[in-house]
Amino acid sequence: MTTDPRKKSTTRALFTWAAAVASAAAFTVGASNLAQAQVKTLEAGKLTIGMNGDMPMTQLKDGTLSGTDGEIMTWVAGQIGLTPNVVQMDWAALIEATKQGKLDVMHGAMGWIEPRTKIMILSEPIYYFGTLLAQKDENNFTTFADMKGRKVGTVTGFTLVPELKAVEGIGEVKLYDTSDGVMQDLNAGRIDMAILDPPLVQYAIFQHPEWKLKQLPLTPEPDKYPIMSTKYNVIFGINKDEPELAEAMNGAIKQVWKDCLNVKAMAKYGLGDKAWFIPPEKNPRIGVDRDESYQAPNADHCF
DSSP, rough: OOOOOOSHHHHHHHHHHHHHHHHHHHHHHHHEEEHGSOOOSSBBTTTEEOOOOTTOOOOOEEEEEEEEHHHHHHHHHHHHHHHEEOOOOOEOHHHHHHHHHHSEEEEEEEEEGGGGGGEEOOOOOEEEEEEEEEETTTTOOSSSGBBBBOOOEETTTEEETTHHHTTTBEEEEESSSSSHHHHHHHTTTTTEEEEEHHHHHHHHHOGGGGGGGEEOOOOOOTTTOOOOOOEEEEEEETTTHHHHHHHHHHHHHHHHHHHHHHHHHHHHOOOOOOHHHOOOSOOOBBBBTOOTTTOOOGGGGOO
């Protein structure tokens, strides 16, 4: 999976996004049944939203939640008649706060994994991504074998770390406290490749073409490395005691896909490629929190 911010579809999507957002406010005032639902939240009339502020997914700027995931979250909140109340903390704290019922919802390139279904309600997806290898333009690393004898960087606490350390022949796994630290070392040539949230890397590439970086899909080997071979559903994690909220949010997310609002939001940050909106061939949610009849949404009609 690769992204190309210069595609014509991205330009078209970016052009129409502002109009879609502008019309959403008027639509929210009274036209949606969801907005009248009075769903239960921690604070009446407000949606307490957790984020860690990693761009391009989430940021709080001038009091407004934005970013790829943040703009979608804001739109969804409006559709169900709630005002965003944004709380920022690190990723581990977000998980714990949602688990303990101190947040209504958390978000930010949050991948669906089965253990999370036991501690929160996981929404419908807003986009998808697999594992990508960030690297210098002159390289073409795409396999686990390419890690042999090489330095690979990622962030402490990421789910993939134990599996990455077990890759046969890998030279060194370098762990960092922040994604910024990984990107700095990749740019400086102190590591050979990096595994981070793909939207974050692509946004950095989009902003800094002079770095001459790219990211390429990692060829899956699910029998050996199931975590790094997964294509993730990117979702919102909802307080497990708020099923009515989850239902209302899922209804709004369906409209996001129908109106291509996720495609338009992603395109603003250089992430307009169709690959972000193609679900995994074998969806891991089936038999866990979705039944056999479940059809994952896609954005084929948006391109």
